[in-house]
Amino acid sequence: LVIITLSVIGLYMLKKDSADGRLFMWKISSQAVAQNPWTGSGWDNVPAAYGQAQEKFFAEGNYSETEEYVAGTPEYVFNEYLQASIAWGLPVTCMCLLVVIFCFYIGNRNGLYGICGAILSLSVFAFSSYPFQFPAFVSALFVLLFTCIVQTIKSKKSIILYPVVCGLLLCTFVCSQNYRQDSRIVEACKKWNGSRIFYQSGAYSRAELEYAEIEAEMKGNARFMFEYGHTLHKLHKYKKSNEILIKALSLSGDPMILNIIGKNEQELKEYDRAEHYFLRSVHRLPSRIYPYYLLAKLYSTHEYYNYDKFKWACNMVIHKEPKVQSTAIRQMRDEIRKLSRTTNIK
Incomplete structure (x- = not known):
């Protein structure tokens, strides 16, 4: 315990600002969870929910200089458990955790120590980073959980595990739908990539024409919505600009949107x-x-x-x-x- 305590203190002092920033993110994330604990804010709206919680925290005025210094506008909260709680609410997060713990338990009981070690490693990794923002890590988690269940079914033929398998299959399907890129969105992203040169070079009239064509497909992309709204601001189309930026504000916590x-x-x-x-x-x-x-x-x-x-x-x-x-x-x-x-x- 002494060695672990000294190691934690040493690691904290080694990157103090980074550690303070991570702790502050978790503090604000907990407040974001408290704002909508049962149903969540939606996976795409986590940055906006975080930004609103941070805005409320600083507006109350009870904060330290360190908290002001380390505050930022992150897209991820560097803790997948808090990220899931903000997105889906506490009940769904707890159910997901119970499934993982159950699979870990039965895997350990059946001697699948390598698989259980991998699950534990991924769980620890998810505590201070954002691996599940990438399909590869989500796929890895499902493969590990399926392996625990399938090996247990083959050895004990336990009927109670079949509902768990069905639940995991359903989760796999839902996640695959979330990660699946519609062909229209892919094409719109390609067009946006080519059109950004007009925005970046100040050719706002041309940028507006290009962005207007793909607005419907890109309405879930906060960066695109900001660029489109900023383009309209530069063209003195202030009401239309605000309409676009208000939509961007529901997806992002960037204070620059509020400035425009x-x-x-x-x-x-x-x-x-x-x-x-x-x-x-x-x-x-x-x-x-x-x-x-x-x-x-x-x-x-x-x-x-x-x-x-x-x-x-x-x-x-x-x-x-x-x-x-x-x-x-x-x-x-x-x-x-x-x-x-x-x-x-x-």
Whole structure:
């Protein structure tokens, strides 16, 4: 126990920031599970559920500097048990765990120590990473579980195992349907890959035409939806842009989506709504400087001017320490300093 304790402490100190980040992800993931514990949020909506839970956590204000520093917008929560709980709810996750434990038990009873060791290894791996996001690991798990059951049936001919086999076959079918790529989606992804050059080079009119053709097939892809919504923002089609970005927000926890929605609302003269989305972005990832910059610009407008709020946002932009210094942050600070001088803010 002493050796294990010292080893754990040593590993933690070796990569402290990484360990703190992993622990924080699990903390937020637990809160995301608590928001919808029975039915879950859906497998594709896990990043969005995580982002909403993190936003709520930071909005309450009871957090440490370390938690603010390590927070991010992960696509996976680095714990498949929590990932499954967010996606499907606690009952389904517990049922899946019971099946795995049962297969491990009967395999161990029948001397299948190699198979059981493989199941145990995969279970430990799933505790701190995301192997089941890849079909190969899902297939490996089902093969291992089937092997335990089939060997037990051959040796003991136990009738009680047949329902378990049927359940595993059903799970295999469901998973295969989830991983199966429709030919239209494959073609749409290929077209998107070729069309991104227009988006990345600033040819937004052409990018809009290309993206509009594949929107129906790509509506479950958060990155595509963000690029499409951002393209429409650049073309000053603010209402249509928000329609697309709201859909992207249901798939992703990226605060940049909230920033673009807020900018659209500001252009539409909906200043209260713009402030709402900018503040949501601040709460979702408080270490970012950009949403404070957008708030400072919003509060400096003639139609929505507020000295106290403007002063607060300016101070955050100028004095808040970012994770990584960059040219963009220096440019934002220079611009905000020029704005603050006009109102004698120091």
